[in-house]
Amino acid sequence: AQSVSQHNHHVILSEAASLELGCNYSYGGTVNLFWYVQYPGQHLQLLLKYFSGDPLVKGIKGFEAEFIKSKFSFNLRKPSVQWSDTAEYFCAVNEGGGADGLTFGKGTHLIIQP
């Protein structure tokens, strides 16, 4: 079975700091990779996704992620965070070519201090 590890459960940063959230997955085959975000009181929404092609993917709100196949990693980055980025972030994976459910990491609670 697949597993997804998110290295940091709680991260506190100041505004304008750079962000990198780690994500590693266990599946060795072709995968689809996602980062979802859940703002306080809101439903889960997609930040970005990787299916194939350029391993550096850009998402909404200035986020990007890099797929490094050799490291089984899909880390999320943002060069300069804002207070409004305070949220819970989830990395997720499913097997490429499959329509099964996603396997999620346990989430990272990000707090941005003004």
Next chain:
Amino acid sequence: DVKVTQSSRYLVKRTGEKVFLECVQDMDHENMFWYRQDPGLGLRLIYFSYDVKMKEKGDIPEGYSVSREKKERFSLILESASTNQTSMYLCASMRTSGYYEQYFGPGTRLTVT
């Protein structure tokens, strides 16, 4: 925009009650999913469905069942609710062709007392 709706945002039930959580999507997606979300555990897949009347077990199906009688509707059933089923329940839908992006509903926070 895809819209996934769930019948209740908050629900309080007693131990032993039968509980129905309803989910409806309006984009004619073939696939639908039920997850539960718990602090520190992330989201875990309970059941999913590829098509009407089809269902597949996810990672934590024990204590749950599902029903999909119409393409747009996917129900999660707790036959006899227990306190360890207190959780946030999220429904999602996804089309089969193209990119496998799941769209989530707002969630139902269920408390079993």
